[in-house]
Amino acid sequence: MLLDGKNSAKEYEDSLRLKIDKIKEKSGRAPHLTVIMVGNNEASKTYVSSKKKACLRVGMTSDIKYLDESIKEDELIALIESLNKNDDIDGILVQLPLPKHINESLVVNTVDPLKDVDGLTILNAGKVFTKTGGVAPATPKGIMMLLEKYNINVCGMHAVVVGRSNLVGLPIAKLLNDSDATVTLCHRQTRHLSTFTKSADLLVVAVGKKDMITKDMVKPGAIVIDVGINRMDGKLYGDVSSEVSSIASYFTPVPGGVGPMTINALLHNLLELYEVRHDC
Numbered sequence: 001m002l003l004d005g006k007n008s009a010k011e012y013e014d015s016l017r018l019k020i021d022k023i024k025e026k027s028g029r030a031p032h033l034t035v036i037m038v039g040n041n042e043a044s045k046t047y048v049s050s051k052k053k054a055c056l057r058v059g060m061t062s063d064i065k066y067l068d069e070s071i072k073e074d075e076l077i078a079l080i081e082s083l084n085k086n087d088d089i090d091g092i093l094v095q096l097p098l099p100k101h102i103n104e105s106l107v108v109n110t111v112d113p114l115k116d117v118d119g120l121t122i123l124n125a126g127k128v129f130t131k132t133g134g135v136a137p138a139t140p141k142g143i144m145m146l147l148e149k150y151n152i153n154v155c156g157m158h159a160v161v162v163g164r165s166n167l168v169g170l171p172i173a174k175l176l177n178d179s180d181a182t183v184t185l186c187h188r189q190t191r192h193l194s195t196f197t198k199s200a201d202l203l204v205v206a207v208g209k210k211d212m213i214t215k216d217m218v219k220p221g222a223i224v225i226d227v228g229i230n231r232m233d234g235k236l237y238g239d240v241s242s243e244v245s246s247i248a249s250y251f252t253p254v255p256g257g258v259g260p261m262t263i264n265a266l267l268h269n270l271l272e273l274y275e276v277r278h279d280c
């Protein structure tokens with residue numbers, strides 16, 4: 001069965017629109033997101049424009065700061081510091097990846113944790129990892145929202161995550177663990193990867209390599225979440241080979257699976273941060 005991220009996101013947007021209307025009535029303005037886009041990465045430009053359109057659809061406001069590829073690290077940091085001080089901005093997002101000459105961690109950690117819609121600051125990551133609140137990164141949060149939408153309870157399942165990035169692999173492993181799955185985290189040094197993937201009741205793949213997971217690596221009846229977005233000859237492919245859909249109990253398509261839920265979770269995070277800062 002298809003886990004339809006596109007339609008689930010639309011439904012969530014409908015409920016969000018009602019909440020934003022109420023906020024606007026009460027406070028006179030909607031939550032505002034500022035996105036920072038450095039350079040000319042074509043895929044990143046698509047994503048930031050999707051984020052802007054999604055804000056518009058639910059009645060939130062946003063702006064995108066397009067910055068030259070050659071911007072200096074201290075200029076970028078100064079910009080973020082000024083955005084941190086601006087009370088009309090509720091969420092700040094630095095689109096990744098950044099150019100190589102910029103220290104990504106330094107820049108991301110300049111964002112005020114109370115405006116960190118991406119949940120990538122050390123404070124938010126620490127809070128999520130200690131279960132003391134905080135904002136979870138959008139993709140893992142979106143995956144959890146999608147599982148919930150389809151009433152999939154992961155308690156007791158063996159969840160295998162392939163990929164250990166700060167953006168997806170590590171935090172989704174933590175969120176699945178918090179939902180009482182037994183989690184195995186695999187990465188590029190994992191030996192005998194298929195031994196692990198074959199024993200997964202729930203398999204999450206976030207490596208960025210087309211057809212990394214083939215049918216023989218998946219247990220029939222498993223739930224398969226494909227986070228990969230690989231562009232080839234103008235088409236999009238996930239990390240999981242299309243033949244896997246014939247043996248999975250549930251699977252996410254690419255496109256139309258995890259991607260739209262990532263944008264959805266971002267809107268969710270923006271609203272949550274607005275509510276915390278405005279004591280709603």
Ligand SMILES: Nc1nc2c(c(=O)[nH]1)N[C@@H](CN(C=O)c1ccc(C(=O)N[C@@H](CCC(=O)O)C(=O)O)cc1)CN2
Pocket residue numbers: 046047048050093094095096097118138139167229236254255256257258259260262263
């Ligand atoms: N600051 C961040 N940078 C990046 C993040 C992030 O969460 N925060 N994640 C990815 C990119 N990303 C969001 O920024 C993202 C990727 C894909 C989609 C999406 O909707 N994909 C569609 C297909 C879109 C297309 O045609 O290209 C789908 O899967 O259906 C949304 C957001 C890296 N950077």
